[in-house]
Amino acid sequence: MNLVKTAPKPDTLTNVIDRTFSIAPMLDWTDRHYRYFARLMSANTLLYTEMVTTGAIIYGNGDYLAYNEEEHPLALQLGGSNPKDLAHCAKLAAERGYDEVNINVGCPSDRVQNGRFGACLMGEPELVAQSVDAMKQVADIPITVKTRIGIDEQDSYEFLTRFIDVVSDKGCTDFTIHARKAWLQGLSPKENREIPPLDYDRVYQLKRDYPHLNISINGGVTSLEQAKVHLQHVDGVMVGREAYHNPYILSQVDQLLYQNDKPQLSREEVIELMLPYIERHIQQGGRLNHVTRHMIGLFQGLPGSRSWRRYLSENAHKTGAGIEVVKGAIALMNENAPS
Known part of the structure; x- marks a missing residue:
């Protein structure tokens, strides 16, 4: 184990990250210890940090960017809505060797909304686009977005595609879509992961309408067999709770999804x-x-x-x-x- 304080940045000039399979950023769960554990079972899975706010990185006392060098490929998920702060943190992440920075536009918690970030940002696509642009100007690693299919009563396909149009116009080419809308009022974060119905077809349609974009799907996936079905329609699958509560699922990812013939660890x-x-x-x-x-x-x-x-x-x-x-x-x- 080598806990990275300042790491040489990997060669990411081609911006090629294989997002076939990834583990969702999960607060209090996907810390560096879990990610090291997960990496032992799968060399190819793209790992995400817990969501880290820009305020914690800029003003906090701890080192919120530390990780084990064995964790690559590794993405930092940021929570924030100030383009200048997001750009500052993206620059730090690139200098520290992260392979990707992801903007959280999916979390529905009250605390996140009060900070004006998370799922509520779906209603401000221009601000998200401005943030992407600012981040891309200072970091030569992929800047990606994780979002929902809608928020509250704004859940039409047109609402989703407008968000994609505005944000992708500033150079974001990689989107992970949680196939549920978020209710910003009335539901807890836990309920928002379970109650709004899944609409996989809407994400599939998004990929058909935007073939030039990399579209990953998230939400409700509990097996690699399900992942293989989704991969017939989209570019990548992100798994959350199942990869945490049943982590040994990761031991077959490389063999089943990446055609890697290395032996499966017991x-x-x-x-x-x-x-x-x-x-x-x-x-x-x-x-x-x-x-x-x-x-x-x-x-x-x-x-x-x-x-x-x-x-x-x-x-x-x-x-x-x-x-x-x-x-x-x-x-x-x-x-x-x-x-």
Whole structure:
């Protein structure tokens, strides 16, 4: 593990990033520990950071751009609406070696709306376009947008295509579309991920009408088989909660979606590869549960998985806990699994 403070920027002059499969930016979930874990299982998946606000980067005390160099290809998702601030953060991201910067135009939470960013920006396509333009002038990495199919009563196909027209006119060629509209009032962020109906056909139509743009689809995807169906209609598939709660799904991404013939890692092999990372994290002052909380779902659906989850949950947070807790969880799981 090498936590990047200042990294040489990869060769991105061709702006070619394979977005066939990606993991959605998820607040409190897709931190650098989860991304390292995910990268062990898939070399090709495009990883996204949690959404980071421009204010946190510019005015915060912590290093909100730190990551492990093994995480590439890696995109930073930014939350903000001030073109100058977004450009400043995009420039920093490019200097730090990120492969892409993504603007959040999809989050519906009240806190995000109060900051005038997230899904409410769908109603201000000119501001998003201005931001894209400002960012592209200072960063030579792809500037992309993740958005919804609509907001509130503004959910017509014409509303969506106007947003795409205005933003793409300033040079944004890559859009990830969450195939649900967002209700900015009356629904929680969780409800906004579940209640508005999915409309995959609208995203498919978008790709047909804008064949020159790279269109990825997001929302409700729970298997690689579903991803393969979507890829018949769009350029990429972004998976969120399933890739977190059932992370071993990633172990077949390279083989099934990228035609990579490398052998699939077993769950036990993934854990063995995580142990040195965990040890280094603890040596640097971190706690075991900072990492293992992302590994809880590794054995989902298998006999004994409940013992694995429970043992980690009950012991990983304790002071002084180390990799012996992980090994103990494996032993208990194997002991309780039916023969």
